[in-house]
Amino acid sequence: MTKIRLVVVDDHELVRKGILSFLLTEPDIEVVGEGKSGAEAIQLAKKHTPDVVLMDLLMENGNGIEATKVIVDTGLNSRVVILTSYYDEKEVIPALEAGAFSFLLKTSSAAEVVTAIRKAAKGESVIEPKVTNVMVKRLRHHEKKLHDTLTEREMDVLQCISEGMTNAEISEDLFIGIKTVKTHVSNILSKLSVADRTQAAVYANRNSISKPKKD
Amino acid sequence: MTKIRLVVVDDHELVRKGILSFLLTEPDIEVVGEGKSGAEAIQLAKKHTPDVVLMDLLMENGNGIEATKVIVDTGLNSRVVILTSYYDEKEVIPALEAGAFSFLLKTSSAAEVVTAIRKAAKGESVIEPKVTNVMVKRLRHHEKKLHDTLTEREMDVLQCISEGMTNAEISEDLFIGIKTVKTHVSNILSKLSVADRTQAAVYANRNSISKPKKD
DNA sequence: GGTTCTCTCCGTCTGTAGACGGAGAAAAAT
DNA sequence: ATTTTTCTCCGTCTACAGACGGAGAGAACC
Numbered sequence: 001m002t003k004i005r006l007v008v009v010d011d012h013e014l015v016r017k018g019i020l021s022f023l024l025t026e027p028d029i030e031v032v033g034e035g036k037s038g039a040e041a042i043q044l045a046k047k048h049t050p051d052v053v054l055m056d057l058l059m060e061n062g063n064g065i066e067a068t069k070v071i072v073d074t075g076l077n078s079r080v081v082i083l084t085s086y087y088d089e090k091e092v093i094p095a096l097e098a099g100a101f102s103f104l105l106k107t108s109s110a111a112e113v114v115t116a117i118r119k120a121a122k123g124e125s126v127i128e129p130k131v132t133n134v135m136v137k138r139l140r141h142h143e144k145k146l147h148d149t150l151t152e153r154e155m156d157v158l159q160c161i162s163e164g165m166t167n168a169e170i171s172e173d174l175f176i177g178i179k180t181v182k183t184h185v186s187n188i189l190s191k192l193s194v195a196d197r198t199q200a201a202v203y204a205n206r207n208s209i210s211k212p213k214k215d
Numbered sequence: 216m217t218k219i220r221l222v223v224v225d226d227h228e229l230v231r232k233g234i235l236s237f238l239l240t241e242p243d244i245e246v247v248g249e250g251k252s253g254a255e256a257i258q259l260a261k262k263h264t265p266d267v268v269l270m271d272l273l274m275e276n277g278n279g280i281e282a283t284k285v286i287v288d289t290g291l292n293s294r295v296v297i298l299t300s301y302y303d304e305k306e307v308i309p310a311l312e313a314g315a316f317s318f319l320l321k322t323s324s325a326a327e328v329v330t331a332i333r334k335a336a337k338g339e340s341v342i343e344p345k346v347t348n349v350m351v352k353r354l355r356h357h358e359k360k361l362h363d364t365l366t367e368r369e370m371d372v373l374q375c376i377s378e379g380m381t382n383a384e385i386s387e388d389l390f391i392g393i394k395t396v397k398t399h400v401s402n403i404l405s406k407l408s409v410a411d412r413t414q415a416a417v418y419a420n421r422n423s424i425s426k427p428k429k430d
Numbered sequence: 431g432g433t434t435c436t437c438t439c440c441g442t443c444t445g446t447a448g449a450c451g452g453a454g455a456a457a458a459a460t
Numbered sequence: 461a462t463t464t465t466t467c468t469c470c471g472t473c474t475a476c477a478g479a480c481g482g483a484g485a486g487a488a489c490c
Contacts, residue, residue, distance in 0.1 A: 012300070012321040014328065018233020058300075085227070085273075085300055106227040113229065151466060164414030167447075180468050186448060196476090197447075198413045199379030205420040366436060382477075395438050401478060411446090412477075 004121045007033040007048060009041040009064070010056040010083070015106070019054065022110040029117060038067030045071045045078050051121045054113075057084040057091050065091070065098050072099030079120045083113065092131055102126040149191050157184040159211040161197050162204030219336045222248040222263060224256040224279070225271040225298070230321070234269065237325040244332060253282030260286045260293050266336045269328075272299040272306050280306070280313050287314030294335045298328065302345045317341040364406050372399040374426040376412050377419030 006029055010016045016034060023029050033044035037059050045053055053071060057064040068080045079101035084091065092103065102116050105128050116126040150158060153174075160170040167185065171178045185197060194200050204210070221244055225231045231249060238244050248259035252274050260268055268286060272279040283295045294316035299306065302320060310318065317331050320343050331341040365373060368389075375385040382400065386393045400412060409415050419425070 012230075013324050014233045014237075014321055015227075015230055016233075017236060017325060018229045018231075021232060021236040022229070106229055109228050110232060153467060161413070162417065164409065164411070164417045166411070176467085177469060179470060182448070183468080186450090189448080194379065195448095196379070196381070198376070198416050201413050201416050202377065202379045202420060205417060368437060391437085392439060394440060397478070398438080401480090404478080410478095 003028055003030040004052060004117060005030055005032045005048065005050040006117060007031070007035065007041070007044045007050040007053045007078075009035040009037075009044070009053060009059075009067070011036045011059040012056070015056070019110075019113070022114065026114055029114070038063055041067040042070050045076055046074070049076050050078050052117050053078050053080045054083055054117065055080055057082055057095060065094050068095060068100050069098040079123075081116055081120050081126075083108075103128055103131045105130065150188065154184050154188050154191070155209070157181060158188050158200060158204055158209060161185070161188070162201050162209055163211050164201065218243055218245040219267060219332060220245055220247045220263065220265040221332060222246070222250065222256070222259045222265040222268045222293075224250040224252075224259070224268060224274075224282070226251045226274040227271070230271070234325075234328070237329065241329055244329070253278055256282040257285050260291055261289070264291050265293050267332050268293050268295045269298055269332065270295055272297055272310060280309050283310060283315050284313040294338075296331055296335050296341075298323075302343070307346055318346045319343055320345065365403065369399050369403050369406070370424070372396060373403050373415060373419055373424060376400070376403070377416050377424055378426050379416065 006023070008016055008019055008031055010019070013036070016036070020031060020034070023031055032048045032050055035041050035044050041053060041055055041064070044050070055064045055068065064082065064084075068082070071078055071080055080099065081102040081104065082095050082100045083104045083106060084095075085106050096103065102120050102125050104113060104116055104126065108116075108128070112126075119126050156174055157170060160173060165173065167178050167181045171181045174181070185200075188200055189196065192200055192203055194203060221238070223231055223234055223246055225234070228251070231251070235246060235249070238246055247263045247265055250256050250259050256268060256270055256279070259265070270279045270283065279297065279299075283297070286293055286295055295314065296317040296319065297310050297315045298319045298321060300321050307318065317335050317340050319328060319331055319341065323331075323343070327341075334341050371389055372385060375388060380388065382393050382396045386396045389396070400415075403415055404411065407415055407418055409418060
């Protein structure tokens with residue numbers, strides 16, 4: 001029986017070494033590469049075509065989601081197992097959409113991680129209960145996010161509102177009339193089911209809708 | 216020469232084991248306890264009176280900041296070294312205020328961590344460059360946060376504003392007259408140097424001022 | 431006792447916000 | 461070729477927001 005070929009990617013040396021020290025005692029798993037960024041993950045995956053890539057999501061240089069997407073899309077038969085610190089909704093869903101095969105939290109025991117690696121090699125997915133909760137919640141509550149129905153222009157206006165701008169300021173910023181701004185605002189309030197611009201601003205902030213800085 | 220007595224606290228087993236595997240090769244450091252929550256950290260510190268406590272900040276049960284405060288305040292001669300994943304402004308300052316002795320990020324190499332432990336035992340503080348940057352920025356930009364000048368009642372009102380509530384709703388919620396709410400709002404806007412409630416709501420959200428849920 | 435701070439409330443007044451209804455032009459979808 | 465969507469603009473009207481000034485009561489501080 002051939003060993004499971006594994007690449008470990010995490011920008012925290014401590015975590016990487018911790019994982020490695022565990023895997024040393026597992027005879028059926030061989031670590032063929034070790035990286036500390038999304039870019040390195042991609043290189044290592046292409047070079048070694050491992051069975052499994054164990055990847056952190058939040059890394060300093062190039063995040064794990066992009067790397068996951070690339071690794072999955074390039075058709076290497078590598079399965080990406082995400083091992084991350086927090087179950088942040090903003091990260092979990094995109095990671096799974098990017099093609100992550102399993103999803104673990106660092107609160108998992110070492111044994112669970114090892115099991116997940118073996119299962120991934122066999123084609124079985126392992127998703128943390130906390131993560132599935134987030135998924136279910138998303139499917140139940142916000143199958144489509146409210147602001148997905150906003151038009152481009154309405155998004156522009158909402159971004160301005162989220163900065164605390166007045167209608168007059170928005171009209172100057174977007175080079176349109178105040179009346180037009182008011183129309184957009186009314187439509188936004190209606191689509192987001194909120195009563196006034198303040199609530200719209202709160203919504204925008206909570207959903208990480210912010211104005212991109214112009215150069 | 217006596218060994219440095221150390222307690223390691225982190226809710227991630229993987230991280231804990233990673234640290235331990237490193238420290239095994241350091242003959243002058245002895246790990247006398249291992250915990251996975253703030254509460255355990257306090258217990259272990261009281262039981263073993265270690266020279267150094269290596270502590271994560273973000274933990275599932277009871278956070279590291281509270282534990283740090285208790286350990287420092289109880290006058291055990293234990294120095295707390297924070298080892299955390301992210302340099303979040305919201306965490307760094309309170310941790311240092313709580314009496315953390317050193318501050319490291321998990322991106323640090325194992326050697327740096329070991330050095331920091333030895334230095335802490337000798338009474339030397341080690342603060343990550345990224346963290347000092349945050350501190351400097353804080354001292355330069357917001358020596359005192361704007362909302363520190365708000366009175367209790369004004370904070371109550373600001374929290375309501377940050378939820379998108381209208382003056383009428385706030386007056387019902389706080390059992391005061393609308394006119395009184397308006398007075399508070401005006402004072403808040405003035406103190407925060409913002410033009411309207413929407414900007415106040417944005418400020419509140421950015422500074423993590425949110426309304427506590429009532430039971 | 432006096433001063434200062436905080437919380438409470440009042441009235442007036444101006445400006446903005448937002449609802450409602452209507453409408454034209456361009457682009458995209460059918 | 462026709463319909464639908466999107467962006468733009470207009471006018472009217474009501475209600476809320478917020479500025480400004482004033483004021484009384486209680487607590488805390490000196």
